Amino acid sequence: QTVVTQEPSLTVSPGGTVTLTCASSTGAVTSGYYPNWFQQKPGQAPRALIYSTGNKHSWTPARFSGSLLGGKAALTLSGVQPEDEAEYYCLLYYGGAWVFGGGTKLTVL
């Protein structure tokens, strides 16, 4: 049973910078896992932010960036805005299957 692990919760001040990470129980996360990041607010469907490690969708704000960091996938928010308060999920590809992380609840305070 593959497990993908994220920080359960993080708090950041407006204008600050925060990094969310995504680890795999199988070992280091590489680009071959095509890390994706999604934002979800209450009552809404997930919104895609980052795909294949660091690629942004056309609607992804510039303050969001994706990377690989220390064997994990990472999502960095620079210059956090109040509207960034949400749940964030990572997704890793394992052959034909997907595995989601448990989500990180980001509080902007």
Add this chain to the structure above:
Amino acid sequence: EVQLVESGGGLVQPGGSLRLSCTASGFTFSNYWMHWVRQAPGKGLVWVSRINSDGGSTTYADSVKGRFTISRDNAKNTLYLQMNSLGVEDTAVYYCARDSTTTGVYWGQGTLVTVSS
């Protein structure tokens, strides 16, 4: 514009069946692998199943294997999820999603399935 619209959710009794549909538009449906993902109330996203572009290959999460069947009709631009032997643990919002490592994942808005007596 890529659009995915799920339908078919509703209230079903334990042990019952339901078929979900996901109608795609704005892209060439037959070129893409597709997935179903679910989210129980107050919980995280959980992958359910995927199907390749021509429907010839499928994969399931262990929790639904043998009970759920994913399929597609490329002529109708529609993805399906046949759900049998439903239990209360299957209560969730079910999302369909388009898979692409080169253009990213696109999501539908979801359809709610409630299993309750």
